[in-house]
Amino acid sequence: MAKWEELYIDCLIQVFAKVDTYGLLCFLPLVCKSWYKACRDKSAWKILDFQCVPESIMISNVTKLVRLAVDRSDKPNVTKVALPKWFEIGALDYILDQCPGLKSLALLTLPETCRRIWYCIFRQAKNLEVLELEFFPYHLDDMIIAINYHGHNLISLSISSNHRITKWQASGFANLLPNIKYLNLKGFHIKREYLLMILKGCTGLIVFDVTDCTGFGCVDNVILEAASHIDKFLFSQHRSINTTNQSSVAIN
Template sequence: MNSMDQRKWEELEMDCLVEVFKWIGMESLLLCVPLVCKSWYKATLDPKCWQILVFPEIRCSEHFPGPMIKHFVHSYGLWWHDFPSMSFAKFVVSRSHRSATTLVLPGTCSSQALEYISDECPELKFLGLSLDLLYHNGPVLENLISKWKNLQVLSVGNCYMLNEIFAQIRLHCKKFVGVICCYSWIGYEEASAIASLPKIKYLSFRKAHCHLNNLLMILESCRELELLELRDCGGFDCDDEIRRLASHIQTFRCDRSNTSKEDDDYHYFAGEEQARLVYNNFLNM
């Protein structure tokens, strides 16, 4: 094939471009792709490119944010502690035209931005919440659950206020089927909250810490599980009792889980990278 016969990326049909761009992430959609050419810019304006909204995480610690975050903040006139600002949240979420199905929020998201986002994402199916966001805005989030009638899966970086949030899910989210609690501590109260959702089908505790009795409580209550992810967990050994209770589960993963795991490994939610990991796991369920 000579060079004259080769198709160029910018000449791809709009539907093909949109199908690719909807998976590349918020930073590329805002800072890279629109600058390539006019057809790519036009494709990024399609609402289908904004159905998966994974906001980047900014952690104000001893480490400075990387180049991508600095570019975000500089480009949109934000302060570190104010990301995402109300204006930035509106700019991004409005592009979905109320069609967003996936939302992963950073710990720095303000209560005002949360209120706006909840109103503009009525079709939400997957919600990812970081440790810091739950800690600082748990009561606000509790009151917003009723707006997400189609919510199916909740991913949390910490189990703070899980009882209160699940109480709202039981009332308002009749399609709810999955819980992801990676890098979390699953105590008695948290296990009781999960056990209060006996109809769930997907449960992931990867790299979490859960004592045996708490895990058994969940398995005895949630009899409709189709996927159970317990890989790299601490607090229990995957013994015969667990395997017996999980024998009916179609997909059961319990590799490298044992009581010798260090507790300190189970309290950190790794921001956007971890959010993408658990979301990809959900897609493969």
């Protein structure tokens, strides 16, 4: 049986490209010379995933790790970044400044709640297509406006929260995000009239996920009719509607 260290360097690079960035920085290069060489190849750094960085690491050291990983990458070819729960805003600024080809950004939180942050993100990350937020974004209204002004390539937005969607926010989703094709609002409280507003306004949706959401009651024929243009409408942990043929399917 062949040993890992005897694998062709190209094979190692393909494997390491799927490893989280913390492991790629701190552990894999120490195994052997061939692994060290593979870890130094820029092809292994197209996806920078920092979400496995231990919370015990000082926040200033997280910034150093981020800068080191970005500098080792082929910066224009970095396509996806996932940041840890705790990081300095300077780390995000460095990524946005150095990685112009960024297409996907995943955040567990943000260290700042000022309104400017969303405008900075979408002004700099002009190619951003996917935004995943595992928290409620303060100044959500400003985020929607920033996407409308600068996030013209954004097609997928995912937000997990138990907050309430306001009438303005529902209207913003419906009218200010014309290019959105995948919208995930898991856990929100959404009034029935606001859900209908989003369904009727987001005419380009392919997938709409309101799993674990409350506020709109049961999914009846009125809601299903409003969602008839969407390929897949998910509304609970176990049920979804394939609106192409109006069939209800179980989700395993």
